[in-house]
Amino acid sequence: MATSSDDYLPVGERPEWADMAPRALPATPQPVVAIGRDELLGDLMDYLWAAVEAGELSERVLSLTEEIIRDLNSSNYTVWEWRWRCIEALGGVAARGEQEKALTRSVATANPKNYQLWNHRRRLALALGPGQAEEEMAFSAACLQHDAKNYHAWAHRQAVLLALAGGGTTAGYGGSSTGDAASSAAQQVQAQALWAAELAFTERLLREDLRNNSAWNQRIFVLRNAPPSAIGPPAEAYDREVDFAARQLRQAPHNESCWEALRALAAGPGAPRLALAADPRYLQLCREVLGGAEDGDGGGLPACAPALSLLADVLLEQAALLQDAAVLVRSGSDSGGDGQDCGAAAGPTGDAAAATAAAAGPQTLDPATLEAAVAAARRLAAQALERQLAADPIKRPYLTLELAAVEAALRGVAAQGAGAAGA
Amino acid sequence: MVHPARQELLAEQHARYIVEFSQNKDSFEYFATEHFRLSGVYWGLTALHLLGRQAALDGAEIVAWVLRCQRPCGGFGGSERHDAHLLYTLSALQILALYDELDCVDVDTVARYVASLQQPDGSFWGDEWGETDTRFSYCALSALWLLDRLHAVDVPAAAAYVAACKNFDGGFGCTPGNESHAGQVFTCVAALDIAGRLDLIDRDLLCWWLCERQTRSGGLNGRPEKLQDVCYSWWCLSALSILGRLHWIDQAALTDFILDCQDEDGGGISDRPEDQVDVYHTFFGIAGLSLMGRPGLAPIDPTFALPVEVVDRLRERRREPVAAAAEAPVA
Incomplete structure (x- = not known):
């Protein structure tokens, strides 16, 4: 032209x-x-x-x-x-498919962040149906080769997966109804393959750039939307993903996106309740990254701010668990009943606290010991926050507030507010 | 360190830059941006208003032009011949609000147009062609609020759709599952504010994510591991401001970053220091400084992205009949 x-x-x-x-x-x-x-x-x-x-x-x-x-x-x-x-x-979309694909490819080459192009391409893909899914993933992948964080390209993949491979929880929004189509066995196999391939695709992009937040987000998206037949049962997928994220973290400990992904996993499907405290891998990972210096002065090494941030949250979650247990034990001994009966009254974390109590055995659980453990966890959290403050001074306004909340909790003032300013 | 010539807000230069940009109509760029001219005019005018220099442009002519961008369906196109779109419908109403000329449109026709774009799941299409994005949810609710016609749509459903776009990190994306993005966070938080559903936000989690957007440069980015950019001074700060957490970030460092992005020669503000300036970044830089209470700037409303004075005027006018009714003796 x-x-x-x-x-x-x-x-x-x-x-x-x-x-x-x-x-x-x-x-x-x-x-x-x-x-x-x-x-x-x-x-x-x-x-x-x-x-x-x-x-x-x-x-x-x-x-x-x-x-x-x-x-x-x-x-x-x-x-x-x-x-x-x-x-x-x-003549309709099917007859003009090739021509439209060529045009959108050409526009994407010149201006890959163009909203209209992606809207056109998505309508086209959805109109062409499940047989088009693989080509769309390839088209988007080609765009991501030039800009691996192109928001539109990632959104396109999600739309195609939800509409053409059948989705999970988010499929109720936006995705067209492919329920009938997906009912055929062959299409179910194709759908499983697409979801599994997406997990592999994000892994490949993360190998190229561990800091690609879009790829991390896509991984979380797959975990929350893919059928278990494609990625395994939730608890198994969770376990595997925490290990995967931990492996990536060891390569680039300052990578903010990876720490965010870990938090997402802890709050996602398949994770145990209060996972940061309940799953020892988080604490272990923080220790590893911080080089065992979290109880000392850091030895002049550049401290890893996101590791300290997660460490503080792990410790505060532990304190919350222990606090629940202390309340439970105290009220249990007051009423003369067993702790489990009081679980419901102890709030949303009651079940976990009861489990802690049961695991520890009744004879070791005296409230004073538990209170001391709560205080110890909070002191360690405060230390982590102080080190984070030193490592990342631009976050001073927020961290100062967070630290004040932890210290207030340590003094017994507004104990419920501990960590309230945090995640 | 801020460049010595950029220590102060160069208000005079910025106003001149905006006026000159508005009048340079011979460039390819000017022609090629015709389709979003209404938004461009809104950015420039609001910036001038915050600078206290709104008189630099002819309001009557602008209002007349805005009205010519309206289509029979009630919505506004990006400029005179363009099809209606929610993005430009909001920009048009914002401009009319700036000049206190919202009475010039038939409120119910515009409200019907906006309502026609709501989908059964509560989301909004940007125009009649089906692109869905939480930006459009904001445009719809903000436009309807300006028109005092919020009840024309299913507000709870709109809020529920926005909430469905919330991610694990507390942030929001374009559609459910999409990556959190600070620009999208503004549209979603402001939409929920208008809907009266800020309770659907995981406030502390989101505000911490927004704080994390501040880089060592003092500037803010829009996603983890991306570059800082002046426009996020608005997207992140407005959300923090709506949620009462403006004090969670280092405002002095951010102020320095924005000031350093000024062009001390030609006026205007760029995305990062020493880059090419444009009206978009000029507006968002000034708006960010306004949110932080910069002396010499009129305060901006974080939800409606209009001067507080304009929003207060609308609120005041709506309260009057209510107050009168309350005082009337019960028959």
Whole structure:
């Protein structure tokens, strides 16, 4: 297509447009908003407006939209929509699939963050159906090769997976109903393969760049939406993913995205209740990354701020667990009954506290010991926060508040507020 | 360290830059941005308003042009010949609100257009063609609030859809499952604020995530492990402000970062120091400084992205009949 005025043929001189008068923008002088005239490109738009005005859906309008999208402006909603209408009127989406894929590929090469392109491509993919899924993943992957954090490309993958491979919890929103389609065995196999491949895809991108937050998010998305037949039962998937994230962390301990992913896993499906405290791997990982220096001065090593942040939360969660246990034991001895009866009254963490109590055995559980353990965990958390403050001074306003909350809890003031400012 | 020539807010230069940009109509860029001209005008005008220099542009002509961008369906296109879209409908109403000219539109027609875009799951399409995005949820609710027609849509369903876009980190994305992004966080938090459902937000978790967006440069990024950019001074700060946690970030460091992104010669603000300035970043830089209470700037409302004075005027006017009714003797 013509991009310079040298080889540009004005639309009015093209035989196929001879019967139509262009619709130019009214020339009203305005200091702020008067539309400037680019003679070459304004010409194309004037004819498109005329066609839209006349409601014309034809081959010549279709090619005009392509010329505008390629040469003038690929972000004009009206042009894309008019194009879609032309396609539907001229034999339908299936018949024009290849042409539309070629156009969107070309626009994606020039401007991969264009909203309209991705909207067009998603409509196209969903209209073409499950058989199109693999090609869409390849298309998106090609875009991610140039910018591995392209938001649109990742959103496209999610939309395709939910609509064409059948989704989990988020499928109720946005995804089209493929419930019937997915009922055939062959399509179920394809769907499983797509979800499993997505997990592998994120792994590949993380191998290229461990700090790719979009890839981490996609992994969490898969875990929350893929059927167990594709990724295993939730508890098993959780276990495997924590190990996976831990392995990545050891390679780049300062990688914020990976720490966020760990927190997501702890709060996600398959994780034990109060996972940060209940699953020893989090504490172990913090210790490992911090080089066993968390009880000392750090020895002048650059401290890892996100590790200290997670460590503080692990310790505060432990304190909360122990506090629950202390309340439970105290009320148990007051009433003379067994601790489990009081579990419900101890709040949402009652079950876990009861489990702690049961595991420790009744004879070792005296409230004073538990209170001392709570205080010890909080003191360690406060130390972690102080070190985080030193490592990441720009977070001072927040961390100062967090630290004050922990210290208030240590003094017995507003004990419920401990960690309230944190995650 | 802030560049010595950028220690102060260069208000005069910024106002001149915005006015000159608005009047340079011969560039390819100016033509190619026709489809979102209404938003561009909104950014420039609001920035001028915050700078106390709104008189630099001719309000009557702008209002007349805005009205010409309205389509028969009630919505507004990005400029005169463009199809209606929620993005530009909100920009149009914001501009009219700035000039206190919302009476110029037929409120119910616009409200019907907005309502026609709500889907059964509570989400909104941006236009009649089906793109869904939490940005549009915000545009719809904000537009309807400006029109005092919030009841024209299913507000609880709108809030529920936004809440479904909440992620493990407390942040929000475009559609359920999409990565948290600070721009999207603003639209979702402000939408929930308008819907009266801030309780659906995991406040502490989200605000900590927003604090984590501050990098050593003092500037904020939009996602973990991405570069800082002046526009997030608005996206992150507005959400923190709505949630009452503005004091959780280092405001002095952020102020220095924004000031350092000024162009001391031609005026305007860029995404990062020494980059090319544009109206978008100029507005978001000034808006961020306004949220932090910068002297010399009018305060901006974090939910509606309009000067507080404008939002207060609308609130005040709505209270009057209510107050009168309350005082009336019971028959």
